[in-house]
Amino acid sequence: DIPTLRQLYKLARLIPAEPTAAKYKHSGSLLDRVSLYQGTITALEVDAIVNAANKSLLGGGGVDGAIHSAAGRKLVEECRTLHGCETGDAKITKGYDLPAKHVIHAVGPVYSSHHTQTCAELLASCYRRSMELAAQNSQRHIAFPSISTGIYGYPVEDATHIALDEVRGFLSSESGSKIDRAIFVVWSDHDKGVYEDLLPLYFPLD
Ligand code: ADP
Numbered sequence: 506d507i508p509t510l511r512q513l514y515k516l517a518r519l520i521p522a523e524p525t526a527a528k529y530k531h532s533g534s535l536l537d538r539v540s541l542y543q544g545t546i547t548a549l550e551v552d553a554i555v556n557a558a559n560k561s562l563l564g565g566g567g568v569d570g571a572i573h574s575a576a577g578r579k580l581v582e583e584c585r586t587l588h589g590c591e592t593g594d595a596k597i598t599k600g601y602d603l604p605a606k607h608v609i610h611a612v613g614p615v616y617s618s619h620h621t622q623t624c625a626e627l628l629a630s631c632y633r634r635s636m637e638l639a640a641q642n643s644q645r646h647i648a649f650p651s652i653s654t655g656i657y658g659y660p661v662e663d664a665t666h667i668a669l670d671e672v673r674g675f676l677s678s679e680s681g682s683k684i685d686r687a688i689f690v691v692w693s694d695h696d697k698g699v700y701e702d703l704l705p706l707y708f709p710l711d
Pocket of ligand 1: 544546569652653654655658
């Protein structure tokens with residue numbers, strides 16, 4: 506069982522050094538609905554894992570490659586019927602050989618330092634669309650990789666602020682009540698440190 510933020514804060518004593526830095530107050534039960542997990546997203550036995558896909562939806566490197574190898578050929582066959590996906594949007598498929606029941610394929614922006622605002626909006630849209638799809642399809646547990654921060658070059662800290670803000674906003678909204686748990690999945694120690702630093706700003710311990 507993956508610990509919730511409330512449990513993580515107790516274990517690691519992660520409390521923001523400067524509580525006034527918190528962007529939000531009163532996390533309440535949100536602390537029981539968010540987790541941080543380090544490892545491969547393909548191992549998670551959840552309703553839906555999010556894939557950091559590309560527009561073709563036909564597979565690629567990084568987390569996309571890992572998901573397609575673990576899910577088997579049937580995943581790419583279903584993906585072929587979807588005819589791609591726009592940047593900032595997401596599409597859902599079954600999970601096939603994965604322990605996860607579904608895969609939500611989200612297409613993040615390729616980062617460009619000349620278009621930071623557009624990139625930020627597109628990345629935020631990926632998280633929002635993924636959660637909308639999860640809610641519409643009764644997927645109560647959703648796991649996210651750090652979309653766009655690998656091959657697509659999005660600076661991890663900027664991307665993490667966006668991920669945390671969008672997920673916090675959605676979970677607190679009316680449609681968000683359909684989602685019981687959002688799990689942020691990190692691969693590297695560095696990314697784990699970034700999430701540990703920023704999580705308390707968006708989900709402060711009351
Ligand atoms: P993008 O093309 O959107 O940048 P990448 O797959 O290159 O996607 O990277 C997104 C993030 O996923 C990076 O932080 C990378 O370290 C991480 N990652 C790579 N493999 C896995 C995996 N098996 N499970 C979870 N995260 C992974």
